[in-house]
Amino acid sequence: MSKRPMFSEKAPPFSGNAQPPQRVPASTFTQVLVDNLGQAEGGYTFLREDGREQFVSWSELSREALRRGRRLLQGGWRKGERIALVIPDEQEFVFTFLGAVAVGVVPVPLYPPTGFGAFEAYCEGAAAILRTAGAGGLVLPRSLVDRLDPLFRAVDGLPAVVAEELFTEPEPEPLVGRTPRPEVILPDDVMFVQFTSGSTAAPKGVQVTHANVLANCAAIISALRLERGRDRGVSWLPMYHDMGLIGFVLAPLIVRCPVSFLPTLRFAFAPGRWLEAVSRHRATVTFAPNFALSLAVEHTPPGELQRLDLSCLRVVGCGAEPNHPETLRSFAAHFAAAGLRPGTVVPCYGMAEATLAMSFCEIGVPLAPDVIQQEPYHASGLALPVPAAGPAQAVATAGGQIAFVPCGRPIAGHRLLIVDDEGNPLPERHIGEVVFHGPSVAAGYQGNAEATRRSFTAHGLRTGDCGYLADGTLYVTGRKKDLLIVNGRNHDPQSVEWAAVEAAGLRQGSAVAFTRPGPATEEVVVVAELRGGDATAVARQIRRHIQTELSLPVGEVLLVKPGELPKTSSGKVKRSAARQRYLQGRWRALPSELKTHPYPLDEEQP
Numbered sequence: 001m002s003k004r005p006m007f008s009e010k011a012p013p014f015s016g017n018a019q020p021p022q023r024v025p026a027s028t029f030t031q032v033l034v035d036n037l038g039q040a041e042g043g044y045t046f047l048r049e050d051g052r053e054q055f056v057s058w059s060e061l062s063r064e065a066l067r068r069g070r071r072l073l074q075g076g077w078r079k080g081e082r083i084a085l086v087i088p089d090e091q092e093f094v095f096t097f098l099g100a101v102a103v104g105v106v107p108v109p110l111y112p113p114t115g116f117g118a119f120e121a122y123c124e125g126a127a128a129i130l131r132t133a134g135a136g137g138l139v140l141p142r143s144l145v146d147r148l149d150p151l152f153r154a155v156d157g158l159p160a161v162v163a164e165e166l167f168t169e170p171e172p173e174p175l176v177g178r179t180p181r182p183e184v185i186l187p188d189d190v191m192f193v194q195f196t197s198g199s200t201a202a203p204k205g206v207q208v209t210h211a212n213v214l215a216n217c218a219a220i221i222s223a224l225r226l227e228r229g230r231d232r233g234v235s236w237l238p239m240y241h242d243m244g245l246i247g248f249v250l251a252p253l254i255v256r257c258p259v260s261f262l263p264t265l266r267f268a269f270a271p272g273r274w275l276e277a278v279s280r281h282r283a284t285v286t287f288a289p290n291f292a293l294s295l296a297v298e299h300t301p302p303g304e305l306q307r308l309d310l311s312c313l314r315v316v317g318c319g320a321e322p323n324h325p326e327t328l329r330s331f332a333a334h335f336a337a338a339g340l341r342p343g344t345v346v347p348c349y350g351m352a353e354a355t356l357a358m359s360f361c362e363i364g365v366p367l368a369p370d371v372i373q374q375e376p377y378h379a380s381g382l383a384l385p386v387p388a389a390g391p392a393q394a395v396a397t398a399g400g401q402i403a404f405v406p407c408g409r410p411i412a413g414h415r416l417l418i419v420d421d422e423g424n425p426l427p428e429r430h431i432g433e434v435v436f437h438g439p440s441v442a443a444g445y446q447g448n449a450e451a452t453r454r455s456f457t458a459h460g461l462r463t464g465d466c467g468y469l470a471d472g473t474l475y476v477t478g479r480k481k482d483l484l485i486v487n488g489r490n491h492d493p494q495s496v497e498w499a500a501v502e503a504a505g506l507r508q509g510s511a512v513a514f515t516r517p518g519p520a521t522e523e524v525v526v527v528a529e530l531r532g533g534d535a536t537a538v539a540r541q542i543r544r545h546i547q548t549e550l551s552l553p554v555g556e557v558l559l560v561k562p563g564e565l566p567k568t569s570s571g572k573v574k575r576s577a578a579r580q581r582y583l584q585g586r587w588r589a590l591p592s593e594l595k596t597h598p599y600p601l602d603e604e605q606p
Helices: 029-035 058-074 090-102 119-133 149-154 163-167 210-223 242-255 264-269 272-281 290-298 302-307 325-338 374-380 390-394 449-455 493-504 535-550 575-583
Strands: 043-047 053-057 082-085 106-109 138-140 160-162 190-195 205-209 233-235 259-261 285-288 315-318 345-350 357-360 370-373 401-404 415-419 432-437 460-470 473-479 484-486 489-491 511-516 523-529 554-560
Touching (some): 029 090, 029 242, 043 090, 053 058, 082 090, 082 119, 090 106, 090 242, 119 149, 119 205, 190 210, 205 210, 233 242, 242 285, 264 272, 272 285, 272 290, 272 302, 285 290, 290 325, 370 374, 449 460, 484 523, 489 493, 493 511, 493 535, 511 575
Parallel strands (some): 138 160, 523 554
Antiparallel strands (some): 190 205, 370 401, 415 432, 460 473
């Protein structure tokens, strides 16, 4: 197998004997790759399952990406064509993704199959994505070809592009006219298509341009104060999602901050490995969703903290799902014994439609949730602060109070505002829809003009999230589509889900709340995964706790086996899918589950 580089570091790719252009700020990501040729100091380290570590310098990464780009051109691919990627290996994914970007072919990352339990559902979802994307082919390793045969049969005419055959077999001798010259890539060209997680609706393909990526990466670098020579990242986040891809693959390439990549499945099976890698590689920056912080605490007993040295960390970013105040507080307190400094946990907010990041909290400032009065929040959509909240700030809800974790201020060069249903700006501490404006807002949805018109407006991106501003800081309260409206009052589902989890000591992310039609008003239903214990007693605990803490009657508590809740590829609960399954009577409840009724507690017999 030839390992001969296709492009030397002394001559730019695709240009014969022309001299390298003068260095100017990159306007496309292709230029970033070219600019990194010759940069041998620093790069990516890929941590293997067997303990080996594979280092790839910035220069080697660019050379391999540009080589793969040329192989795509030789294979008949052209600028603007969509090519889907199902590549589990992190290093191979990075090489192939950047290879497509280098020549203007538009990659569409898909998550790989992880188990046989939901394989049919995986194929259905992947087939829908491939059709929506208009993918002209699917790149995958040889090891997945037979397994994904049902997917190829579901999408008529979809060719399999076997990575080993296209990229690692000997290259043909470059002859004049044999390899097409790449077309000019412009800042407004689509760089890749990122499909949304699908937590509230079917996944939509967000068209992210080169200009979007460069603007968002610049804002991330500024907000996190990333410095070449000082900072280093560790990430286990999936690269087929925006936080792992943009936050830890693309932004570090621009600032040339080294990153060590832990396989996502290694974290899934052993969450403690994440912070072990941070300690060993002396990382200064790492990110994770709320549930991962909870798992890290659960899987790192106090006796093992002495093996970790987390004093190197400047930033533990937390986003991708609603942040629970107690989870963040518990993480910071637990790992303080391992050297984690106050103010290191940094909540943030973002979404694929904004490329990635929209806001960050200030680094080095300890967490301070906003504690508001429950009654005006539910009844009037007002976030009125609780005077002298004190210790109540440590909990998510407490007798007439609700606490929300701040999401910070908008990234540089962008604006956030809160609007009502007609799009009119609202004053501070009024609940409305979050709107984001700036150069990071993506170009729209692939093949969905109506959804693009609704979300990508002249006044900014309508995020579909509810929230409020207080002293310029954003607080996100939940998804607009997921609101529970009971007796004319609004309740965000994550507060109900958190209360259910707290009541029974369940794992974060193991409960979902939605409503069903009732005789007089909508009724709340909670479905939770139970790993052990008395189902009847647990259901009763959940109902009592929710009513006590939120003053919210629960129509039914249904307990199911672990793994029953429908979730996205990033681990978010699909509330709309869960509700549909419930209404269709498709849940298989555990024996002796308690079906509750929307009556006051004093009317219920023990």
